[in-house]
């Protein structure tokens with residue numbers, strides 16, 4: 001008997017197969033999401049990949065997560081700008097393949113739950129991913145905090161610099177336009193006339209090239225301040241910072257330095273800022289544990 005966990009990313013999809021009730025993966029496979037071919041094409045390729053490792057009647061639980069707005073009560077993907085998909089009933093389609101003991105979740109919520117599940121005794125945890133964009137998931141008293149519309153934790157498009165750089169959402173000075181990977185690249189492109197990879201930009205800042213220092217340190221300072229304000233608002237036990245840029249040692253150190261300087265020191269208040277620890281991936285462990293804890297969901 002097996003459990004199946006799937007993380008649908010903008011570029012790649014990760015499929016991990018577990019023996020039921022184990023957290024050590026049996027099989028791991030990545031394949032191109034190729035979302036422009038549409039959700040039906042994707043689901044057909046997903047089914048083919050899964051069929052190499054699992055016999056559908058043997059799947060006890062399944063969980064799928066992706067970036068974007070998800071209605072968790074129905075398992076419907078409302079909108080994913082990353083994938084370019086709108087209104088896809090992923091729960092219904094996957095139930096047809098693997099049975100209805102499954103869940104569909106937003107990837108940051110899943111990652112927060114995954115990280116929380118690996119830290120016994122922790123009441124509340126915030127997971128922030130800093131990569132192309134910036135997102136957040138919140139677990140409080142062991143539950144994912146979703147808000148009234150399911151969009152809690154959408155910090156990427158909060159305004160942090162009213163006259164700051166333009167964002168993909170059409171507004172100015174959003175957190176991810178100032179401090180996210182794509183945001184840093186666009187700011188560099190403005191003075192250089194060409195795009196550089198985020199890692200290269202951070203490396204040039206580490207080598208003290210002034211224009212790059214200004215952009216990278218500026219972004220890290222704003223993100224550090226933002227996280228300090230968020231910590232003071234939510235008071236979690238642990239803040240986990242993941243994502244490719246969030247795990248970059250230089251950028252991470254800059255953000256942590258600013259964060260540590262700015263958060264409000266009440267007596268006995270200490271907040272752990274930690275790297276992700278759920279293996280092979282926080283989102284995967286999150287959807288695995290959520291699918292096991294939530295049991296049967298209805299298709300809608």
Ligand SMILES: [Zn+2]
Pocket residue numbers: 156157158167168169170171174177
């Ligand atoms: Zn924005």
